[in-house]
Amino acid sequence: MTTETGGPDLPQERRLVTEVPGPRSRELQERRLAAVASGVGSVLPVYVAAAGGGVLVDVDGNSLIDLASGIAVTSVGNSAPEVVSRVTEQVQAFTHTCFMVAPYEGYVEVCERLAQLTPGDHAKKAALFNSGAEAVENAVKIARHATGRTGVAVVDHAYHGRTNLTMAMTAKNMPYKDGFGPFAGDVHRAPMSYPFREPVEITGEQAAARAIDVLEKQAGADNLACLVIEPVLGEGGFVVPAPGFLPTLAEWCRQHGIVFVADEIQSGMCRTGAWFACEHEGVVPDLVTVAKGVAGGMPLAAVVGRAEMMDAVHGGGLGGTYGGNPVACAAALGAIATMEELDLNAAARRIEQTMRDRLSTLAEKFPALGEIRGRGAMLAVEVVEPGTTTPDAATASALSKGCHERGVLTLTCGTYGNVLRFLPPLVMPDHLLDEALDVIEEVALGL
Ligand code: PLZ
Numbered sequence: 001m002t003t004e005t006g007g008p009d010l011p012q013e014r015r016l017v018t019e020v021p022g023p024r025s026r027e028l029q030e031r032r033l034a035a036v037a038s039g040v041g042s043v044l045p046v047y048v049a050a051a052g053g054g055v056l057v058d059v060d061g062n063s064l065i066d067l068a069s070g071i072a073v074t075s076v077g078n079s080a081p082e083v084v085s086r087v088t089e090q091v092q093a094f095t096h097t098c099f100m101v102a103p104y105e106g107y108v109e110v111c112e113r114l115a116q117l118t119p120g121d122h123a124k125k126a127a128l129f130n131s132g133a134e135a136v137e138n139a140v141k142i143a144r145h146a147t148g149r150t151g152v153a154v155v156d157h158a159y160h161g162r163t164n165l166t167m168a169m170t171a172k173n174m175p176y177k178d179g180f181g182p183f184a185g186d187v188h189r190a191p192m193s194y195p196f197r198e199p200v201e202i203t204g205e206q207a208a209a210r211a212i213d214v215l216e217k218q219a220g221a222d223n224l225a226c227l228v229i230e231p232v233l234g235e236g237g238f239v240v241p242a243p244g245f246l247p248t249l250a251e252w253c254r255q256h257g258i259v260f261v262a263d264e265i266q267s268g269m270c271r272t273g274a275w276f277a278c279e280h281e282g283v284v285p286d287l288v289t290v291a292k293g294v295a296g297g298m299p300l301a302a303v304v305g306r307a308e309m310m311d312a313v314h315g316g317g318l319g320g321t322y323g324g325n326p327v328a329c330a331a332a333l334g335a336i337a338t339m340e341e342l343d344l345n346a347a348a349r350r351i352e353q354t355m356r357d358r359l360s361t362l363a364e365k366f367p368a369l370g371e372i373r374g375r376g377a378m379l380a381v382e383v384v385e386p387g388t389t390t391p392d393a394a395t396a397s398a399l400s401k402g403c404h405e406r407g408v409l410t411l412t413c414g415t416y417g418n419v420l421r422f423l424p425p426l427v428m429p430d431h432l433l434d435e436a437l438d439v440i441e442e443v444a445l446g447l
Contacts, residue, residue: 008080024059054429071292075269076427082341090326106329114126133161140225143287146259151188152169158171167183172415190211192241204248229263247281286309296338351379358437360372383395383420396417399444
């Protein structure tokens with residue numbers, strides 16, 4: 001099979017030459033059904049040949065507008081030039097030694113850069129891993145050593161991964177947890193601030209007091225090693241907590257010696273128009289988990305945080321064969337350089353402006369859009385029965401399916417499966433973003 005060249009030089013256009021999925025994709029789907037375990041799903045079985053900028057090109061020659069970024073990963077665009085060149089150079093030099101066996105500069109440099117970029121000017125250190133779930137697991141390990149306690153606090157609607165501990169920390173049963181238990185213990189769940197779904201409007205401080213009350217009564221503050229929270233919920237529905245919720249929780253953690261861990265795996269690395277979503281509320285976490293967007297599509301994850309906490313673990317207590325693989329580190333350095341050079345925080349804010357304006361206008365004509373929310377280029381619409389907060393997952397998936405058929409790759413999320421979310425690459429050209437919004441509007445008004 002030949003490989004097409006991707007990257008930003010691919011024609012930046014929506015182009016449909018077959019139905020979606022086309023005949024070659026359908027052939028590959030047949031092979032897949034015979035070879036790939038059916039527990040592994042795909043949102044749209046269109047097989048990719050190349051990608052870059054704001055498009056994915058499939059094996060039938062269709063060019064789709066990408067509003068997914070591989071779930072908030074290719075923020076710098078697929079095969080971004082700085083990522084490709086640094087990865088190529090690294091692959092030619094060496095592919096792997098294992099940092100625990102024989103170290104190399106790239107790992108150290110990624111840790112240095114993440115210490116600079118994460119909120120707060122205190123002394124920081126980092127450790128590198130492969131996946132988001134692994135970073136969350138390690139943040140908990142570090143918090144347990146730093147505090148000598150074992151309890152883990154999380155919130156309703158949280159998503160933290162698919163490993164045993166992170167399944168326990170994830171809220172939603174289907175599809176993530178069903179039948180996979182028993183789960184790790186000592187995980188305590190508190191109510192989240194979810195402004196659209198509060199029976200009566202409450203402030204962020206009141207929502208935090210409600211969460212704190214549950215944790216104090218049911219777990220006991222002195223038993224908690226950490227509180228792990230996504231500053232903007234990802235899989236849970238792009239929920240932005242009411243202002244004051246996160247700062248109040250962070251302050252309560254500080255008072256009680258609980259490590260405040262911001263899970264910025266989906267919201268971090270320019271996605272929300274800031275390096276980290278916590279910054280929007282001036283919150284300085286003790287530890288931050290980073291993955292996805294950090295390495296432009298190569299598997300890399302990190303825990304970054306207060307040096308004294310990171311150093312609480314005995315020598316040899318953290319690691320893994322591939323964690324901080326040199327190729328993934330080279331990709332991260334290329335991705336971070338691209339974020340800085342192209343000012344992708346500003347790009348995320350511009351995307352937000354365009355999308356909010358268009359989606360608000362659409363909501364006037366299509367009242368099933370109950371709320372438009374999110375931050376930066378992490379935006380979503382919650383789909384409900386008009387005039388109520390009753391979730392309408394069927395309409396959300398009809399919207400998504402309509403977009404797919406017309407060559408726009410969208411995703412859904414949310415506890416009730418009724419949230420249509422948008423995660424465009426931050427290098428999405430304006431004309432493609434406008435065209436994607438035209439398609440969303442056409443689909444919505446045609447339902
Ligand atoms: N924490 C906040 O968003 C991954 C999951 C997709 P991994 N989210 C996408 C799926 O259905 O598996 C995520 C996240 C937050 C942790 C994770 C886990 O990151 O790299 O998928 O392990």
